[in-house]
Amino acid sequence: MASSARGQACPMGTLGDQCRCEPANPGTFKITCTCAKGRDLTISDRSTVGLSSTVVGFHIENCNSSVIVQSHSFDHLFNLERMSFRNIFNLVLESRSLDLENYNPKDFQLSIDTVLNLYLKEESVQLDGLEGSRMGTAVTIRNAFVVEMAPASIAGSLRKLSFENLIFGRLVQSGTVDVGSRGCEVSLTNCDVSNHGLESGWLSGHVTHLSLVNNSLTLLPDAFSGVTMVGSAPSFTLENNVLGEFRSKGGPSLPSGALHLNTSGAAVEAEAANNRLKCGCDDLAWLLEEPSTRFKWQVRSSLVCSNGTINEAIARCRPGGTTPSSATLTSLTFTLTLALLLVLRWVN
Incomplete structure (x- = not known):
């Protein structure tokens, strides 16, 4: 479904019927994708190539199937403010899938929340802002079983990074x-x-x-x-x-x-x-x-x-320290020796 704001067409690229576009702020839009009837969802550079810089939000949610985000899927979006993945059975972020070079002066927030199986491939999340100085970038990953978190999977000039309620499988x-x-x-x-x-x-x-x-x-x-x-x-x-x-x-x-x-x-x-x-x-x-x-x-x-x-x-x-077991043994030996001496003295 494509809405409009101030006469502008809501950009959809070739995302298909699993995604909808709606106004966010005046002159800007956000896109939300779900997995209808248990169908898998794949996001690629081909499906997003028609999206314009007026898209400030991209959200994928409520998928009891698999979501795969392929390499360079969001290379054409330079003004994103928010991106989220929520309530997903399997989420795979392939290498360079979130390779974002952002020029929006507002803070950027990436949220991954409630994912049963999360796969972060090598160099999957690469976040750079204007001249590499995106101080407002915040990344939150919560409520997930992290099946894979490969080397160099998250990189950028981050302001905040939060891991919450995660189980790491590797x-x-x-x-x-x-x-x-x-x-x-x-x-x-x-x-x-x-x-x-x-x-x-x-x-x-x-x-x-x-x-x-x-x-x-x-x-x-x-x-x-x-x-x-x-x-x-x-x-x-x-x-x-x-x-x-x-x-x-x-x-x-x-x-x-x-x-x-x-x-x-x-x-x-x-x-x-x-x-x-x-x-x-x-x-x-x-x-x-x-x-x-x-x-x-x-x-x-x-x-x-x-x-x-x-x-x-x-x-x-520390050097010269005494272990509890040897200390106990020393004390017991001393006590028994003293008792034996007292008994011998009494007998004599």
């Missing part, structure tokens, strides 16, 4: 997400990344605030080594997480470099509370390695061991 590899150099707020909330984990440098770019809240996380060595904290008051939130306990192949909770964050100037301020982990010596490698910093102490104060306290665990893992 290892999140090095170089998967690059938020650019403008300064981005990054958050993982209620996510399960426990079975395979976050690899070294999975996230890169300049970050003003990093938030990890209510997650089950497996962090591999140097997981956040690609992050540089920037701004006048860079901050880090670590609250109510389970670290490394449920990884199928085992592995330490806080391996070497696990929470190491590069800085460009101001020190990172941490807000941390109630983070559960195993407290073997291998699990505490990041805390034990040099340098000892205020940031580490802030994180350390939030850690809850499954057996004993974090201070006891740190003490026994």
Whole structure:
């Protein structure tokens, strides 16, 4: 269905009867596509080539089948303000499918919400604004099982990146997400990344605030080594997480470099509370390695061991420390020896 605004025809390209076009703001339009009667939906450069720069919104929703977005499907749209994918059974974003070069001065928002199976192919989401400086870009992915999130799948000059209520079915590899150099707020909330984990440098770019809240996380060595904290008051939130306990192949909770964050100037301020982990010596490698910093102490104060306290665990893992089992054995031996001496003295 094609409407019009101020005498302009609503552009439809060759999208077909699964999509409709309607006015958004005066002189602009938005397109919404659904999957009628369980039919699959494929978006390609051929189906969108007739769309004009007056299209500011593109939405795909309510598909109990598969949606496939092919390479360069939106190359002709330079003024998008919003794009969303919602309530979809299978969503496949192929390489360069969202390769957007945007010249609209307004903020751009990409939302992926409620997707049963999500596939992000290599270089699938590439977001660049005017002269590469699109500071308003926000990306939100929530309520999905992430079957595949390939290396370089998300890149751009992002202002905000949010992962919420996600289950990751595979290892999140090095170089998967690059938020650019403008300064981005990054958050993982209620996510399960426990079975395979976050690899070294999975996230890169300049970050003003990093938030990890209510997650089950497996962090591999140097997981956040690609992050540089920037701004006048860079901050880090670590609250109510389970670290490394449920990884199928085992592995330490806080391996070497696990929470190491590069800085460009101001020190990172941490807000941390109630983070559960195993407290073997291998699990505490990041805390034990040099340098000892205020940031580490802030994180350390939030850690809850499954057996004993974090201070006891740190003490026994430092050179010369005594394990609880050997300490208990030493105490028991001393007690028995003293009792035996008293008995012998009484008999004599």
